[in-house]
Structure formats: C-alpha cells, structure tokens
Amino acid sequence: MRRALALARRGWGQTAPNPMVGAVLVKDGVVVGEGFHAKFGAPHAEAMALAVAGDLARGATAYLTLEPCAHEGKTPPCADALIAAGVSRVVVAVADPNPVAQGGAKRLLAAGIAVEFGFEAEEALELNAPFFFAAANPPRPWITLKLAVSVDGAIASASREPRWLTGEAARHYVHRLRAVHDAVAVGVGTALADDPNLNVRHGRRPRVAPLRVVFDRTARLPADSQLARTARRSPTLVVAEQPEAGPVTALEQRGVVVLTTSGLADALRALVERGVRSMFVEGGAQLAQSLLAAGVVDRLIIFQAPVLLGPGALAAFVEAPSVDRFRVVERREFGDDLMAVYALNELPSVAAPT
C-alpha cells in the first residue's frame, strides 16, 4: 500500500478535482502491475496497473489507495475491470465518499472477490484531504495556512522590510504545495508589503494554475502590483467587502476579478461556488488570525527558520485563539529550516461499505 501511495503522488497537481490514486497488483509475492491516475481525464490507476499486468492479473491481489469506482465516467468502471481481469483479492486504503462513484467494493464482493479496507488509511486521507472534505459539500474550501516564522515566533522584522526567512529548499517546497491547491491567498497587508506573485515557478506545473486570491475589503491592491499586472495570465481575485468604484475599475481593467462579499464566511462560500475546493493561505498575521479565530484552518504548516527577528517584530500569532495539543501530521527538514504540519481540524471519517 505504501508503494501505491508513492505512485499516487506522481499525479501531484494534475488530477483535481479527482483524487490522486495509486494501484499495485501483486501475485505470488511479486509486483505484476502498477499504475496511478496521471491526470484528470486520463485512465484510472487500476486500468493502468491491469494493462501492465495483462494475464498475470488473474489471481492477483490489488492494493488500491481508494475504493475502485463503480460508475461510467470519463473511463469505464474500475470495479468491473478488476472483476473481468480475475483479480482474487482487493485491499483498499479508504472508501470512496463520492456518491456518484462509490459502490465498487459492493460490486467486487458480489462477484466473490475478497475486499479489505483501512490499510494506511490516514496517509491516504491526508493525501487527498480536499477531495474527502469536499464530499460533504461544506460551505468553504479545505484551508491550509502556511507561515514562515523565526525562532522567536515572528513573521516579519520591526522594519517590515521584505526578506526571506527560510532557505531555498523550503521556498521551493512551498511552490510544490501551491501546485496542489485550487487557490493561493494572502491578506492585502502582505500584498502591499511584499508585492508577491504567488504563482508556481518551481517544480512541475499544475494542470490548472491556482487562482490567486487577495483578502482586501476596500480593494486597496495597487493596479501596478505584480498580482494585478499579471492577472491576464494568472487568474486573480480580490475578495472585497466595501470596495470603492475607482480602484475596482482600475483592477478590472487589469483583468482582476473583484468579488464583493459580506464577510469571511460569505467569501469562503463564494470561493466554493467558483470551484475552489482547497486554498493555501500564505499570511500575513491578520488574515491568519481571522481564519484561526473562525476555526477554518484545517492544516497549519510552520516553517521555522534559524533566525531571531527581535524587538518590534510582527508576531505570527498576535491574538490567535488558544488551541489544545493538535495532531502532528508531518515533520521535515529543508536544509536548516524545520517544517511541521499540524492538524487543527480532522477530516470527517469515511466508513467502509459493509
């Protein structure tokens, strides 16, 4: 199953709104076929693995990171393909929560194939968290908040002079994280201070470039900012509340879409309506605080750099609410920087079909 999860990751940034899925076929202790969902619309992982295995699939065990689908979508039902190939046992990490696609396990069982659930389920859920989250039709995207902090817990120096806290390896990894989200967001304070671009410049390009979002109540984002200047190439959305007509016109002339909402909850709902199922928020402190206070941060990613920012620095969590010990999803080193991923909310559980 771990091999199937590694294969699934090869679809990173290419499969949404579908999940990343991996499949391994094993017969007599030997891998006879492997596959993964390479891109939205491309064959499913099971189809690829069955094609590699050919006749060797007969009597094999299939290890799948997601329950095989039972519906005719862009590709034929994988459950039927597994039955037709003569697979004798299917081991699944997580059940499919999608009411349209689910039912594969039942079909396999009806055909006399043994089906087992729950292997490496936590990792499989984490890999496709936005997909599992969206299955319950929530009124907001799955939200990951990422901050680079100093050892003294700050995100910017007293001078607010823009500077990188983390090294190159950590910064490149952030581009990989952007590539797997539908949207990348900042508060207008960050847009004004750092004039960021927020696009994916390192690693594999995502199939669909993430929507760039600025939380900006009065549409203060300058029309000559990098975000506005590049809006025709990379879709850019300003989420406003009481925007003034002048700045809105200037931004719209650049190709920026200005959306007027009645507050954070309304803004998040509007993003879902625009197809944003996952959002990667890159600060700053005020936006982070609002999201934390609203309880809508699902994963908090902290990159800690070996830096002290000293007196007057901007604290990462000024008035953030207190939260008891949360689950650590992952810890990793990038050069001298440390990354920790924390689960602030848990995903709804997906029951295995009986």
Ligand SMILES: NC(=O)c1ccc[n+]([C@@H]2O[C@H](COP(=O)([O-])OP(=O)(O)OC[C@H]3O[C@@H](n4cnc5c(N)ncnc54)[C@H](OP(=O)(O)O)[C@@H]3O)[C@@H](O)[C@H]2O)c1
């Ligand atoms: N180290 C890091 O990871 C990191 C990351 C990002 C930024 N930074 C640094 O942090 C500083 C900027 O942070 P900041 O806290 O001043 O600004 P920020 O959080 O980026 O932006 C705050 C502004 O966003 C607007 N906003 C719109 N909707 C909001 C909402 N629901 N909640 C909160 N704010 C909302 C507000 O302005 P309106 O009322 O006008 O809309 C608010 O003043 C810069 O110095 C930047 O370099 C560091």
